Amino acid sequence: MTAVSTATWNTPLADDTKVYVAGHRGLVGSAVTRRLHGAGVTEVVGRSSSELDLRNREAVFDFFAAEKPDVVVLAAAKVGGIGANHANPVGFLSDNLRIQTNVLDAALEQRVQRLLFLGSSCIYPKFAEQPITESALLTGALEPTNDAYAIAKIAGIVAVQSVRRQHGLPWISAMPANLYGPGDNFDPDSSHLLPALIRRYSSAVEAGKPRVVNWGSGTPRRELLHVDDLAAAVLFLLENYNGDTHINVGTGIDHTIEEIARTVADAVGFTGETDWDTLRPDGTPRKVLNVSRLAELGWQATIPLSNGVLDTVEWYQQSKADPLHVETHRLRR
Template sequence: MLDKDSKIYIAGHRGMVGSAVKRKLEQEGCNNLIYKSSSELDLRNQQGVQEFFNQEQPEVVIDAAARVGGIMANKEYPWQFLYENLEIQNNIIAASHQQDVEKLIFLGSSCIYPKHADQPMGEESLLTGSLEPTNQWYAIAKIAGVKMVDALRRQYDRDYVSLMPTNLYGPNDNFDLKTSHVLPAMIRKFHEAKGDGDSPVQLWGTGSPRREFLHVDDVADAVFFVLNSEMEHDLYNVGTGKDISIKGLALLVQRIVGHKGDIRWDHSKPNGTPRKLMNVSRMTKAGWTYNIKLEDGIKATYEWFLENLDEIKKVEIES
């Protein structure tokens, strides 16, 4: 069981996942959390990360730090998505090992699996086929992180675990249409179109691909579960085991937002992977399952978006 007094370092505490993990740990009474903003600690700087670990000597590390984005962002910034994510995770995982950190959780993404992996995708499908080209740069970096964790478990018997969540959404998501993922992008588009007299909303592709979505508070709950468990494997999928078509998702978001206009699909834009559904049986067998239903989660996320819209727009202008 996790000692509530353990010094726990959360990398990426301001991001969607990291902030959810921070909320969860605080709710559970963990009172010795440490974190630094990117202006205080550049995780791409090996020396800076090593000095931070030397000074703070964390007992537990949760690596939720990454450069993330949707199809457009991956297409425009392949070098940054590959190199910067490798830098960040290499520095954190290596420093954790060198400082004899007791437990580490490395958070990745379901995009590590092959584009045409058997559905639902099990952990054993890793490296059995080619990746989806539109996010291969990010995926390759995360695969390297998974293998680093695996190597440290094998060679040094480290209690380190990789968690691969499915598509996440929730508070502190990225709603910038230039870099966001599909669900927050839909919320933003439908909201703005609603305010523009229910003008038509244009979405990429055909709407036929199927995706699985998990509320970020559920992945934070999974992290807490793993911190309190002895895990048999190095790699676990974290998801719902249920998917929905992009068209179905669009109709759901449209109804929740209250947009009454048309949806127009741009068939000239890429669909991405035809289907991405996680096999979550390994995590279920370990004793964890999700709690938040998709419709309830989207409603809560839209409420958060409305409450924070002014700040979201302010940040976009400043950046």
């Protein structure tokens, strides 16, 4: 059976649609869960990693057989910043391949009619033409500091396309820009760019330090997407997109890392100096997505970087003052 290949889709989620959000306690999954509830979808199913290890194939198949979801959002992944990816490529490749394969295979066995796989903009070549179009996939070498994670995500895209081609199910994939927002991971060893900067500058303010040292030169350019914007895009795509090709999700606007750092410094009230450790890796020199396909469908991001950073800083400070704030945020916001 051949899948429908049109990019249009007009199937709003009914209130009683059962949606399984894999990774519902993470940055993306919790935002998607809140968005679905806000849209009136009452049956949103999730399991924590302690309740369901998605690397355990038998457990995943048993879960799908018992729950029989109508829709799946695959937001679960082993994620980390440039340091974590560089230090542990085996873990990022193995864990993500197992998570994706188990969830996709179990969803296929149950003939789940609608599935959205979330990848990452790191799937694209290091020196892809900017802004990056969906067609840039597999046209060049990957950024070596996170190639293992990227390969796993590329495998997920191909798996979704294969299900469409072989089984005719209208599954789709979306590739978001670098994500941030309330609920992010602020661990010093595994956080991504923005939460790492927020933690670093906030700590400097608390300790009264006059200087902050950041990795790299500060010249690479990055596009940042607030996780609440991504959650809105996920719901929009579930209801409006049915293309064979993965689709980019982002703002289409990039900033230098130095500009992003300055925005964070202003948000936390840091008035000292910033130094750049150029012996540390810069990563990809520029990464901004071409989001014209999504815009043509009728969706665009709405949260400016300055507002999003302030929002995230406020959440981070509240979570430090009240650890219960983290759990409350996952459930409602």
